[in-house]
Amino acid sequence: MNIVEYFLVPLLIGSVAKVATDPLLVELLNGKLRGRDNEGYYSYESIPYAEPPLGQLRFEPPQPYARRWDSVFNATTPPAYCMQWSQAVEGADKLVGVEDCLTVSVYKPKNSSRSSFPVIANIHGGIFMFGAPVEQSHEPIMARGNMIVVTIAYRLGPMGFLSTGDASLSGNFGLKDQRLALRWIKQNIARFGGEPENILVLGHSAGGASVHLQLLQEDFSQLAKVAVSLSGNALDPWVVQQGAHRRTFEMGRIVGCGLLEDSLELKKCLQSKNASEIVRAVRRYFLVDYVPVNPFGPVVEPVDAPEPFLTQYPIDIIKSGKFAQVPWLVSHTKEDGGYNAAALLIKQPNGRELIHQLNNRWYELAPHFLFYRNSMKTIDEMDDYSRDLRQRYLGNQKFSVENYLLVQRLFTDMFFINETLRTIDLQRQHRGSPIYYYVYDNPAERGIAHQLSSRDDIHFGTVHGDDYALMFDKTISRPRADKKIISNHFLSMLEGFAYSDTGALTYDNCDFPNNIGQKQLHYVLIRNNSCEALEITPI
Structure with missing residues (x-):
C-alpha cells in the first residue's frame, strides 16, 4: 500500500460510515432522500407515494410512485395543499393548492434511548373538501420523543370525489389515495426507524370517518395495529351521500362540457379542463355561505369500477361482519356540532344572522x-x-340567536352522537376486537365555533376539535396551561394503544371498558381534571 492509499482508504471508510449513520439520509427503493434537522426531531417531507394524478390519471385510482431519483431527493419542502376551495380562506377567492400533491411526510423524534418507534399515521379532516397536513402540528408528539408521525395528503373536493356512479367515473379517489399511502407507510416506515408492526392510524372529523372507512376494508389489519376515529365515523350523515351523479354532470355543464349524458365522454372533457376551473366551480353548489358544506365526498361505487373502494353502504358492511378486526377508538366532544351550527350566526348583507x-x-x-x-x-x-x-x-x-344552543344540540346529535352510538352498537355485534368510546367535555377559550361565527358572546361548550387540538396543536384553539396535562394524557393514551399487545386502552387513571359483549354502551367521560367510566343505553 502506497502512502496515498494509506490515507485515502481510511477517509473512504469514514465517509461511508458517515453516510450509513447520517439520520437525515434515508434510502428507499426510489433512491436516497435527505431530510431536515429541526433541533428536537428530524423531518422528511413531501415524499411522493403516487404518480402525479394529472392528465389521463386525473379521476383515476392512484398509481404507486415508481420513478427513480437520479440525485438525492430533497425532502425538506413542506407538503403542498391539494387543490381545494377552502372554507378556511378569507375573501372571495378561496382557491388554494396544486393538483400534484400526493405525498407523505415523516417526522421522527430525536431520542437516543430508542432504536425504533411506533407510528401514528394521521389523516387530516376538512369534510373531504379542504384541509392539509401542514395544518396539523406534530410538535407535541415530537417533544415527548416516543412516536413517529406520518401525515398524508389526498385528493379533495371534486378532484377526489367526483362520481357519476358507474365504472367510467366511480369516485372515492381521495380514499384510494389514503389507502395507497397507508401501504407506502407499511412498506417503508422501517427505513425511517418506524415499527411497521406498531402502526396507529388516526384521523379527526372527515379524517376520523376516513379511518373508519379504511377499517371497513377486511385487509386493513395488514396495514394497522389499531385505529382511532375522533369526531367522525362512516355512518355520520355527512360522510357517504347520494346524488353524486347529478352533481357531477352539473359540474360538466358549469365548466363548459355541455349537457352530456355519457360518463366516459364527461370524464374526458373534465380531464381536459384546468384543475382550478373545476375546483372554483364548487362555489356554484352553495346555497348560503359554505352550505351544503361538502357537495363532493365518499360514494358507493359499482362493483365493476376499477379498483373499487366502497361497493356497499357502510351500514351494510358492518352488518355483514366483513371488515377488519382491529381495536378501534371512536369519540366525539360534548357539543361537536358547534362547528357546523356556528355558520348560522354569521351576519348576512341585511345585517341579521x-x-x-x-x-x-x-x-x-x-x-x-x-x-x-x-x-x-x-x-x-x-x-x-x-x-x-x-x-x-x-x-x-x-x-x-337566543335559541342558538338548541339548534347546536340538534347538529351535535345528528352529525355525531346518534351515529356514534349506533355504529358502536352495530359493530360490536360482528367483531371480536375491542371497541372503545370517549366523550370530551372541556371547552377551549376560543375554538372553531368562535372563529367561524366571529363571536365571543356565546358559550358554545366543547366543540369540534377541542380535544384534537391538544394532540396536534391546531391553531383553532388556545390551550390553557392546565390543558398541557390533558395533552400529555391524550398522547400517553395513543402511545399505550399503539404498543398494547391486547388492545387495551387507558387515559390517565381510567381504563377504557371494552364494548364487546356488553348490554349497555360504555364510554370514558374526559373533563378538565378528571375522567370517569360511564354507560349509556343504545339508541
Missing part, C-alpha cells in the same frame, strides 16, 4: 344543512322529517 332565515326557509335549507336532501324519496317525506326535527328541538320557539 343567518339563523333568522330558518324561520321562513327551514323546509328549504334544513335538508341541505343536515344532509338528507338526497336520501328522502318524496318532498312530503322530507318536509315531515324537517317538521319533526324542528318540533323536537325547538318546540314552538323561533329560530334566533
Whole structure:
C-alpha cells in the first residue's frame, strides 16, 4: 500500500460510515432522500407515494410512485395543499393548492434511548373538501420523543370525489389515495426507524370517518395495529351521500362540457379542463355561505369500477361482519356540532344572522344543512322529517340567536352522537376486537365555533376539535396551561394503544371498558381534571 492509499482508504471508510449513520439520509427503493434537522426531531417531507394524478390519471385510482431519483431527493419542502376551495380562506377567492400533491411526510423524534418507534399515521379532516397536513402540528408528539408521525395528503373536493356512479367515473379517489399511502407507510416506515408492526392510524372529523372507512376494508389489519376515529365515523350523515351523479354532470355543464349524458365522454372533457376551473366551480353548489358544506365526498361505487373502494353502504358492511378486526377508538366532544351550527350566526348583507332565515326557509335549507336532501324519496317525506326535527328541538320557539344552543344540540346529535352510538352498537355485534368510546367535555377559550361565527358572546361548550387540538396543536384553539396535562394524557393514551399487545386502552387513571359483549354502551367521560367510566343505553 502506497502512502496515498494509506490515507485515502481510511477517509473512504469514514465517509461511508458517515453516510450509513447520517439520520437525515434515508434510502428507499426510489433512491436516497435527505431530510431536515429541526433541533428536537428530524423531518422528511413531501415524499411522493403516487404518480402525479394529472392528465389521463386525473379521476383515476392512484398509481404507486415508481420513478427513480437520479440525485438525492430533497425532502425538506413542506407538503403542498391539494387543490381545494377552502372554507378556511378569507375573501372571495378561496382557491388554494396544486393538483400534484400526493405525498407523505415523516417526522421522527430525536431520542437516543430508542432504536425504533411506533407510528401514528394521521389523516387530516376538512369534510373531504379542504384541509392539509401542514395544518396539523406534530410538535407535541415530537417533544415527548416516543412516536413517529406520518401525515398524508389526498385528493379533495371534486378532484377526489367526483362520481357519476358507474365504472367510467366511480369516485372515492381521495380514499384510494389514503389507502395507497397507508401501504407506502407499511412498506417503508422501517427505513425511517418506524415499527411497521406498531402502526396507529388516526384521523379527526372527515379524517376520523376516513379511518373508519379504511377499517371497513377486511385487509386493513395488514396495514394497522389499531385505529382511532375522533369526531367522525362512516355512518355520520355527512360522510357517504347520494346524488353524486347529478352533481357531477352539473359540474360538466358549469365548466363548459355541455349537457352530456355519457360518463366516459364527461370524464374526458373534465380531464381536459384546468384543475382550478373545476375546483372554483364548487362555489356554484352553495346555497348560503359554505352550505351544503361538502357537495363532493365518499360514494358507493359499482362493483365493476376499477379498483373499487366502497361497493356497499357502510351500514351494510358492518352488518355483514366483513371488515377488519382491529381495536378501534371512536369519540366525539360534548357539543361537536358547534362547528357546523356556528355558520348560522354569521351576519348576512341585511345585517341579521343567518339563523333568522330558518324561520321562513327551514323546509328549504334544513335538508341541505343536515344532509338528507338526497336520501328522502318524496318532498312530503322530507318536509315531515324537517317538521319533526324542528318540533323536537325547538318546540314552538323561533329560530334566533337566543335559541342558538338548541339548534347546536340538534347538529351535535345528528352529525355525531346518534351515529356514534349506533355504529358502536352495530359493530360490536360482528367483531371480536375491542371497541372503545370517549366523550370530551372541556371547552377551549376560543375554538372553531368562535372563529367561524366571529363571536365571543356565546358559550358554545366543547366543540369540534377541542380535544384534537391538544394532540396536534391546531391553531383553532388556545390551550390553557392546565390543558398541557390533558395533552400529555391524550398522547400517553395513543402511545399505550399503539404498543398494547391486547388492545387495551387507558387515559390517565381510567381504563377504557371494552364494548364487546356488553348490554349497555360504555364510554370514558374526559373533563378538565378528571375522567370517569360511564354507560349509556343504545339508541
